[in-house]
Amino acid sequence: MQNSLMENSDLNAAAHRSIRILLVEDVEHDRIAFRRAFRNSSMNVEITERKTGIDALTALKEGHKFFDIVVSDYKMPGINGMEFYQEILRRKYNLPLVLMTGYGTENLAIKAFKSGVDDYLVKDTAQGYLKLLPVLISEVLDRHSEKSACRKAETELEKHRKHLEEMVSARTRELQELNEKLKREISERKYAQEQLNIHRDSLKELVKERTGELKKTNRTLRLEIKERRKTLEELDKRYEFEKLVARISSSFVNVPPEKLEETVTSSLKSILRFTGDDRAYIFLFSQEATFIVKTYEYSARKEAGYGSLNGAKNADYLWITNKLKALEIVHVPNLKGLPPEAGNERTLWNSMGIVSMLVIPILHSGVLAGCMGLNVESAKRTGKTWRDEDISLLKIAGELVLNTVKYKHSELLIMKAHQQLRSIIDTIPGAVNVIDLEHNIIDVNLNMLKYFGVKNRNDVIGRKCYTAYKCSQTPCSLCPLANVLKTGEPSSRMTTMEEEEMLGGKTFKIYMSPVKDENGEIWAVVECMVDVSDLRRVQKALKKAKDAADNTTRMKTEFLARITHELKTPMNAIMGFAGILLDSDLTEEQRKSLSIIKSCSVNMLALINDLLDISRIEAGRVRFLPARVSLGKSMEELVSSMKPHADFKKLDLSLDISPDIPDKLILDPLRLNQILVNLTGNAIKFTEKGDVRVRVRPLAPETFSEMSSGSKADLSLSTSEITTLHFSVRDTGIGIPVSMQSSLFDAASQIRRPNSNFPEGSGLGLVICKQLVNLMCGEIWFRSDKGKGSTFNFTLPLLHDRKPSAKKPELHVLLAGNEPVSQYMLQSALALYGHLSHTVGSPQEITRFIGTGTYDMLIIEINSQKIDWIEAIRKIRTKMLEAGKSVPLIALMPFIPTAEKNFIDAGATACLFKPFTLKAFDEVLKKFSAQA
Missing domain, CATH: 3.40.50.2300 (Response regulator)
Incomplete structure (x- = not known):
C-alpha cells in the first residue's frame, strides 16, 4: 500500500514537471528521431539515453525512482528489449514499459504483453509512428496511474475485508463464550440449590450430634482439670528438685579437697529431705567394679550403716552386683520380695532394719563407676514404691554427685602429678625452659630462674623468651627454635659468647626437643641447658694441645713436602740413569744390580708419594678437582696400565663394567685412579695364580643426602640426577688372616707375601684409600678368606653429566x-x-x-x-x-x-x-x- 501511495505521488508530481523518460536505443538516428517527436508536442520531457540494456539496468539501479517511464528498442546489443524488461520486472522496478521494434508481428506483440510490457509500438515511418509517440507515452502514463489507483483500491478493500472477517470472528467467539458461561451459571445455581437443601438437613443432624459432644466434653474437662492439678503438683516437685540440684552443684564449686566428704554428706542430706526416706548413700567402685572403694552416706536416724563395706568385694553380694553391672535399677518395695539367690544381701539388709530400698547404677565416661541408694528403715512403715518419675530425678542427682566426686578425685590426682612433675623439673641439674610456637615461655625450672637472675616464675611465664632473657623485641638472628619447628627433630648447640656474658661467663650445652601431641603436631619445644663450663675448660686445653699438634702436623707436612721434593730430584736421576744403563751392554751381574737399583727406586718413590698424601689428608689439605669424565674410557686406561704387571705374573686381569652406567659422570679422575691403582696393585701383588677382576655396577637409586654419610652439605638430589656406583676388586690370592682384618685400614698395617721374609710397601695405601673414599661421600669394606682370596669394595655417589642447552659462561x-x-x-x-x-x-x-x-x-x-x-x-x-x-x-x-x-x-x-x-x-x- 505504501508503494502505491508513493507511485501516485510520483505521477501527480510528473503532471506538474517534466516527464523523465529512459530511452534505450542503440541506433543513433532512431534516438534523434525520438527526441524530435517531442519537440513539436506540448509535452515537457527529460530524456535519458542508454545504448544497451546493461547500461540502462545500471542507471535504474543507481536511481529507478528518478524515471517516470522506460522506452526500449527490441533489438539491442547484449540483451534484447524483452530480456531487458523481464529483468526490470524481476527487480520490481514499478515503471511503465514501452517496447519499440522495427518490424511487428502478432506473436511478438502477444509475447511482449504477456511478459508485462505496458504498450507496444512499431517504428513504421510510413504510419507516422513519431507523431503517435507522445500520445502513446501519455496514454501509457495514464493507464499506469489508473492501474496504481486500482491496485491501491484493491489493497484497501482487501484490508477492510480481512478486518471485517476478524471482527465477525471475534464477536462470534465472544457470543459463544457468553453462551457457555450462562449455561455453567445456570447449572451451578441448580447444583447450589441442591447442596443447600442437603446442607440444611445435615446441619440439623450436626446440631444434634454437637449437643451430645458438648455434654461429653464437659465431663472430659472436669477430668483434665483434675489431671492438670496433678501435673502442676509434679511441676512444683520438679522445680523443687531442680533447685536442689542447683544447690548441690553450687556447693561443689571450688570446694577444697579436705571439705569434699562433708559436701557430699550435705548433698545426701538434702536429697533425703526431698524424698522423705531414712538413708541416702553413694558407693564408688574400683575399675571393673570388683570392690567398693569409698562409701558416702547420711542417715536421718543417725544410725550406723554401710561404712564397714569400704574395701568389700562386690562378689560377696553377687545378686545386686550383677544387676548393677547390667545397668539395671534395683527397686525393692518390700524386702520380703527378694529372690532366693539374694541370700547375702537379705542378711545384710535385715541386720540394718531395711524395709524398702532403691539402688541406681551410675556411669562415668560410659563405664559403671558406682551407685546411689535410698533406704526406708522405719519399722512403722510397711514399704515404699518409688515412682518412675522420682527414679529419673534421683538418677540425675546421683550422677551429679558421683561424677563430681570422680572429677574431684581426678583433680586431686592431677594436682599431685603436677606437684611431682614440678619437683622432678626443679631437681633436674640443668636449666629447663618450655617454649611454645610463638616463642612464649610456658614453664621454667628453678635453675633457669637462678642462671638468669629471675626471682619468680611469673616474671617470665607468658613472655617472649628473647624479651624475658635478652631484653630484645625481636627473635635472635640465629635462633635454632625455627629449625627444630621446621624439621621436627631435636637439636643441640653451645652458647654463644654473647649468651655466656649474660650467664656470668659460664658455658652451656643447650638441647632442644620438640613436644608433639597425639596427632604428631608440634605444640612446644623443651630447652635444657647443661653447665659445661668445666668441660669447656678441658676442651680448651685439649684444643690448645690439638692446635699445637696441628701446628706440628703442618710443620711435618711442610717438612715432608720439602724433603719429598728434595728426594724426588735425585730419585728421578737414579731411575733415569738406571734405565739408560740397562739399555747398554752390561754383564749379567751388572744388569741384575741395576734392576735392583731401579726397582728399589720405584718403591722409594711410591713411599714418598704415600707419605705426602697421608700428611695432606691428616692436615685437611687434600683438594679435589671434579670434572666431566667418561668412566668406561678411564677404567679401560687403568686396566691397560696394570696389564703388564698381571701379565708378568701370568694372571688374568679383567674389567667388567655394567652397560647401565651413564657414559659421562662428574668425578675426580685422579683420586679415583689413585684408589683403584692401589687396590688393583695389591690384588696383583698378593696373587700368585688365578685372576684379578675389576667390576663396576650401579646400586639401587637413593637420594644424594642419604649416601653422603652424614655430610653437612645438605644438597638434596633426586635419583634421576645421581648414580651410586659399586666398585669391587676381587683376587684369588693369599687372603687376609682374621687376626689382621680388624686393623687392615690402620696406618702401617702390612701383609707379608708368600716366600717373603718381610712385608712389602709402606702400609699407607689402604689408609689413603679409606680416607679418600670417605671424603667423596662413599664407603669402603672388604671380604677375605685366607688361602682363597679377597674382595675390596667401595661405593661412590656421582652426579650425572648433562648436555647444556646453550653455552654458559664458565665461572x-x-x-x-x-x-x-x-x-x-x-x-x-x-x-x-x-x-x-x-x-x-x-x-x-x-x-x-x-x-x-x-x-x-x-x-x-x-x-x-x-x-x-x-x-x-x-x-x-x-x-x-x-x-x-x-x-x-x-x-x-x-x-x-x-x-x-x-x-x-x-x-x-x-x-x-x-x-x-x-x-x-x-x-x-x-x-x-x-x-x-
Missing part, C-alpha cells in the same frame, strides 16, 4: 667452608655446570684470598655457630670494596626465618637454605652469574 667460584665432604659435593655440583672452583677454610683465609685471587663468585657455607658469620660477611664485603671487587656473595645456611634479612644487610647477595636441590643451586648460579 671461577671461591668456595668457603671447613667440611671436606661438603666441599667435595659442592665442587661436584659446580663442575656439573662447567664452573671452576677453589676451596678455602676460615673467614681469615677468605679475606687473605680476596686481595690476591681471581674469582667471579663467593659461596660461603654457614656451619659453625661459634663464628659470628654476620660480622664475618660484613668484614669480607668491606675487604672486597677496599680491593675494588664487587662479586655476588651467596650464603648457604640452615632455615632460620629471621636470619636472612640480617645476612643480606651484612652484605650477602642471597641466601640459599639447606637442604637445597641441585635445580635451586643452578638457578642461583644462573641468576647471579650475570653480575659476576
Whole structure:
C-alpha cells in the first residue's frame, strides 16, 4: 500500500514537471528521431539515453525512482528489449514499459504483453509512428496511474475485508463464550440449590450430634482439670528438685579437697529431705567394679550403716552386683520380695532394719563407676514404691554427685602429678625452659630462674623468651627454635659468647626437643641447658694441645713436602740413569744390580708419594678437582696400565663394567685412579695364580643426602640426577688372616707375601684409600678368606653429566667452608655446570684470598655457630670494596626465618637454605652469574 501511495505521488508530481523518460536505443538516428517527436508536442520531457540494456539496468539501479517511464528498442546489443524488461520486472522496478521494434508481428506483440510490457509500438515511418509517440507515452502514463489507483483500491478493500472477517470472528467467539458461561451459571445455581437443601438437613443432624459432644466434653474437662492439678503438683516437685540440684552443684564449686566428704554428706542430706526416706548413700567402685572403694552416706536416724563395706568385694553380694553391672535399677518395695539367690544381701539388709530400698547404677565416661541408694528403715512403715518419675530425678542427682566426686578425685590426682612433675623439673641439674610456637615461655625450672637472675616464675611465664632473657623485641638472628619447628627433630648447640656474658661467663650445652601431641603436631619445644663450663675448660686445653699438634702436623707436612721434593730430584736421576744403563751392554751381574737399583727406586718413590698424601689428608689439605669424565674410557686406561704387571705374573686381569652406567659422570679422575691403582696393585701383588677382576655396577637409586654419610652439605638430589656406583676388586690370592682384618685400614698395617721374609710397601695405601673414599661421600669394606682370596669394595655417589642447552659462561667460584665432604659435593655440583672452583677454610683465609685471587663468585657455607658469620660477611664485603671487587656473595645456611634479612644487610647477595636441590643451586648460579 505504501508503494502505491508513493507511485501516485510520483505521477501527480510528473503532471506538474517534466516527464523523465529512459530511452534505450542503440541506433543513433532512431534516438534523434525520438527526441524530435517531442519537440513539436506540448509535452515537457527529460530524456535519458542508454545504448544497451546493461547500461540502462545500471542507471535504474543507481536511481529507478528518478524515471517516470522506460522506452526500449527490441533489438539491442547484449540483451534484447524483452530480456531487458523481464529483468526490470524481476527487480520490481514499478515503471511503465514501452517496447519499440522495427518490424511487428502478432506473436511478438502477444509475447511482449504477456511478459508485462505496458504498450507496444512499431517504428513504421510510413504510419507516422513519431507523431503517435507522445500520445502513446501519455496514454501509457495514464493507464499506469489508473492501474496504481486500482491496485491501491484493491489493497484497501482487501484490508477492510480481512478486518471485517476478524471482527465477525471475534464477536462470534465472544457470543459463544457468553453462551457457555450462562449455561455453567445456570447449572451451578441448580447444583447450589441442591447442596443447600442437603446442607440444611445435615446441619440439623450436626446440631444434634454437637449437643451430645458438648455434654461429653464437659465431663472430659472436669477430668483434665483434675489431671492438670496433678501435673502442676509434679511441676512444683520438679522445680523443687531442680533447685536442689542447683544447690548441690553450687556447693561443689571450688570446694577444697579436705571439705569434699562433708559436701557430699550435705548433698545426701538434702536429697533425703526431698524424698522423705531414712538413708541416702553413694558407693564408688574400683575399675571393673570388683570392690567398693569409698562409701558416702547420711542417715536421718543417725544410725550406723554401710561404712564397714569400704574395701568389700562386690562378689560377696553377687545378686545386686550383677544387676548393677547390667545397668539395671534395683527397686525393692518390700524386702520380703527378694529372690532366693539374694541370700547375702537379705542378711545384710535385715541386720540394718531395711524395709524398702532403691539402688541406681551410675556411669562415668560410659563405664559403671558406682551407685546411689535410698533406704526406708522405719519399722512403722510397711514399704515404699518409688515412682518412675522420682527414679529419673534421683538418677540425675546421683550422677551429679558421683561424677563430681570422680572429677574431684581426678583433680586431686592431677594436682599431685603436677606437684611431682614440678619437683622432678626443679631437681633436674640443668636449666629447663618450655617454649611454645610463638616463642612464649610456658614453664621454667628453678635453675633457669637462678642462671638468669629471675626471682619468680611469673616474671617470665607468658613472655617472649628473647624479651624475658635478652631484653630484645625481636627473635635472635640465629635462633635454632625455627629449625627444630621446621624439621621436627631435636637439636643441640653451645652458647654463644654473647649468651655466656649474660650467664656470668659460664658455658652451656643447650638441647632442644620438640613436644608433639597425639596427632604428631608440634605444640612446644623443651630447652635444657647443661653447665659445661668445666668441660669447656678441658676442651680448651685439649684444643690448645690439638692446635699445637696441628701446628706440628703442618710443620711435618711442610717438612715432608720439602724433603719429598728434595728426594724426588735425585730419585728421578737414579731411575733415569738406571734405565739408560740397562739399555747398554752390561754383564749379567751388572744388569741384575741395576734392576735392583731401579726397582728399589720405584718403591722409594711410591713411599714418598704415600707419605705426602697421608700428611695432606691428616692436615685437611687434600683438594679435589671434579670434572666431566667418561668412566668406561678411564677404567679401560687403568686396566691397560696394570696389564703388564698381571701379565708378568701370568694372571688374568679383567674389567667388567655394567652397560647401565651413564657414559659421562662428574668425578675426580685422579683420586679415583689413585684408589683403584692401589687396590688393583695389591690384588696383583698378593696373587700368585688365578685372576684379578675389576667390576663396576650401579646400586639401587637413593637420594644424594642419604649416601653422603652424614655430610653437612645438605644438597638434596633426586635419583634421576645421581648414580651410586659399586666398585669391587676381587683376587684369588693369599687372603687376609682374621687376626689382621680388624686393623687392615690402620696406618702401617702390612701383609707379608708368600716366600717373603718381610712385608712389602709402606702400609699407607689402604689408609689413603679409606680416607679418600670417605671424603667423596662413599664407603669402603672388604671380604677375605685366607688361602682363597679377597674382595675390596667401595661405593661412590656421582652426579650425572648433562648436555647444556646453550653455552654458559664458565665461572671461577671461591668456595668457603671447613667440611671436606661438603666441599667435595659442592665442587661436584659446580663442575656439573662447567664452573671452576677453589676451596678455602676460615673467614681469615677468605679475606687473605680476596686481595690476591681471581674469582667471579663467593659461596660461603654457614656451619659453625661459634663464628659470628654476620660480622664475618660484613668484614669480607668491606675487604672486597677496599680491593675494588664487587662479586655476588651467596650464603648457604640452615632455615632460620629471621636470619636472612640480617645476612643480606651484612652484605650477602642471597641466601640459599639447606637442604637445597641441585635445580635451586643452578638457578642461583644462573641468576647471579650475570653480575659476576
